[in-house]
Amino acid sequence: MHRDSLFQQNATIVAELTDAVAKHCPKAQLCILTNPINSNVPLAAEILKHRGVHDPRRLYGITTVDSVRADVVYAKLTGHPLDKVSVPVLGGHSGHSLVPAFSQAQPPSRLSPEDVRRLTESVRGAADAIVAVKAGGGSATLSVAAAAHRFVNSVLLALDGRQNIIESAFVESDAMPDLPFFSCPLLLGQNGVERNLGVGQLSEYEAELMKAAVAELRVQIEKGQEFGLAWAKR
Numbered sequence: 001m002h003r004d005s006l007f008q009q010n011a012t013i014v015a016e017l018t019d020a021v022a023k024h025c026p027k028a029q030l031c032i033l034t035n036p037i038n039s040n041v042p043l044a045a046e047i048l049k050h051r052g053v054h055d056p057r058r059l060y061g062i063t064t065v066d067s068v069r070a071d072v073v074y075a076k077l078t079g080h081p082l083d084k085v086s087v088p089v090l091g092g093h094s095g096h097s098l099v100p101a102f103s104q105a106q107p108p109s110r111l112s113p114e115d116v117r118r119l120t121e122s123v124r125g126a127a128d129a130i131v132a133v134k135a136g137g138g139s140a141t142l143s144v145a146a147a148a149h150r151f152v153n154s155v156l157l158a159l160d161g162r163q164n165i166i167e168s169a170f171v172e173s174d175a176m177p178d179l180p181f182f183s184c185p186l187l188l189g190q191n192g193v194e195r196n197l198g199v200g201q202l203s204e205y206e207a208e209l210m211k212a213a214v215a216e217l218r219v220q221i222e223k224g225q226e227f228g229l230a231w232a233k234r
């Protein structure tokens with residue numbers, strides 16, 4: 001499954017809803033789940049900019065399901081309790097644009113290169129695996145609903161003043177040179193993204209994957225920006 005192929009159907013819907021947010025609730029924290037995240041978030045940013053209400057701290061693409069998947073496979077392999085595990089997932093939300101950073105997993109565990117490759121592929125291929133199992137019956141639903149709930153709940157807790165709320169999301173960012181949007185762990189606060197916690201130290205394997213991820217992301221980001229700008233000016 002290519003989330004990118006959903007762009008044709010979903011771009012106009014995202015544009016219309018973002019425009020309504022810009023007009024009626026410009027201070028809202030806008031959490032976009034609609035695929036392709038890698039294009040739809042840049043698209044929304046262009047519309048918000050055009051309307052003069054763009055605040056990069058308040059616009060997110062929800063990538064939490066990737067974090068959930070990485071945490072689950074890491075916990076299963078290492079035996080760490082799932083609620084104590086955290087694996088950063090970096091980049092975007094599509095097979096080759098996302099890079100799970102198992103080298104930074106907490107609590108740390110020594111994994112063989114073969115284990116890391118296998119876990120990485122299972123996180124990157126999870127969406128396709130679910131589509132195949134459902135055989136025409138759709139894609140992931142419950143896991144995504146749970147992940148979206150976790151993310152939005154974290155945004156609300158931070159809004160309410162709770163400290164040390166960290167979630168990854170695809171946001172406007174300078175974490176990766178020359179790439180205006182990127183997903184990595186964020187410290188959330190009352191105004192949205194309080195601090196971008198950045199990419200951290202990647203292993204050689206992860207750095208290699210990241211090169212291809214960045215190339216794919218660049219194309220998908222530009223596609224969203226072009227659509228958003230054209231839609232806003234139409």
Ligand SMILES: NC(=O)c1ccc[n+]([C@@H]2O[C@H](COP(=O)([O-])OP(=O)(O)OC[C@H]3O[C@@H](n4cnc5c(N)ncnc54)[C@H](O)[C@@H]3O)[C@@H](O)[C@H]2O)c1
Pocket residue numbers: 006010013032033034035036037062063064065066093139140141144
């Ligand atoms: N970011 C992620 O991790 C992730 C994971 C899974 C699904 N998704 C994406 O979430 C989106 C929804 O997936 P789903 O399984 O819930 O689909 P779905 O078809 O079950 O639900 C889509 C809903 O959108 C509504 N809708 C359609 N056009 C609309 C419009 N113009 N304005 C307002 N609402 C409109 C429909 O009535 C329907 O209720 C898809 O784009 C999917 O790719 C993202």
Ligand SMILES: O=C(O)C[C@H](O)C(=O)O
Pocket residue numbers: 003035065126127130139140144
């Ligand atoms: O588009 C979908 O429904 C798939 C989803 O992005 C996923 O990661 O499972």
